Amino acid sequence: MNAGKLPPYIGASDKVILFDGVCKLCNAWSNFIIKHDRQRIFKLCSVQSEEGKKILLHFGLPSNSYETMLYVEGNQSFQKSDAFFQVMAKLGYPWKTVCIFRVIPKPIRDWMYDRIALNRYSLFGEYDYCTLPSPDHEARFLDAKQ
Template sequence: MNTDKLPPYISASDRVILFDDVCKLCNAWSNFIIKHDKHRLFKLCSVQSEEGQAILLHFGLPIDSYETMLYVEGNQSFQKSDAFFQVMTKLGFPWKMACIFNVIPRPVRDWMYDRIALNRYSLFGKYDYCTLPSPDHKTRFLNAKL
C-alpha cells in the first residue's frame, strides 16, 4: 500500500467516493450525494470502473469483492463508518448532525456498518449491470477519459 503519493486519477484537491455500482443501496447513496452536494465537493467513482480498480489497488484493497465504501481525499483514504462520517461532515447542515453517532466507538460502528455492507444485496437488491450516469450527472463522476 502506497499512501505517500496520490492515487491514480486523483489530484490533491479531489474528494472521491468509491461505491459498488451494482448495489442498489450504494446507488441510492450516490444519488443522495448528487442531490445534496450543493457545492459539488465530491466526485463519485464506481469500484467496477478502470479508475475505481486502480484506486482500490493503490490502497491495497481487493478488486473482486467490495465490502466497504471508500472515501479518498488527496492521498488519504477512509473506510466504513469513518468514510460515512467524513462525507456527512462535509455535506454540512443538516446532514453533519448524523456525526453525533461518531461518539460510538469505531469497532462498534464498523461492526454495524459491516452487518449492512455484507448483507446489502440480500437486504436491498442488486443490479445485473453497472448503471450509467444520466447526462446531467456525468460531470459528478471521476472519469479519466473526460
C-alpha cells in the same frame, strides 16, 4: 507501499467516493450525494470501473470484491463508518448532525456498518450491471478522460 503518493486519477484536493455500482443501496447513496452535494465537492466512482479498480489497488485493497464504501481525499482513504462520517461532515447542515454518532466506539460503528454492507444485496437488491449516470450527472463521476 504508496504512502504519500496520490492515487491514480485523483488530485491533491479531490474528494472521491468509491461505491459498488451494482448495489441498489450504493446507487441510492450516490443519488443522495448528487442531490445534496450542492457545492459539488465530491466525485463518484464505481469500484467496478477501471478507475475504481486502480484506486483500490493503490490502497492495497482487493479489486474483485469489495465490502465497503471507500472515501478518498487526496492521498488519504477512509473506510466503513469513518468514510460515512467524513462525507456527512462535508455535506454541511443538516447532514453533518449525524456525526454525533461518532461518539460510538469505532469497533461498534464498524460492526454495525458491516452488518448492512455484508447483507446489502439480500436487503436492498442488486443490478445485473453498473448503472450509468444520466447526462446531467455525468460530470459528478470520476472519469480518466476528463
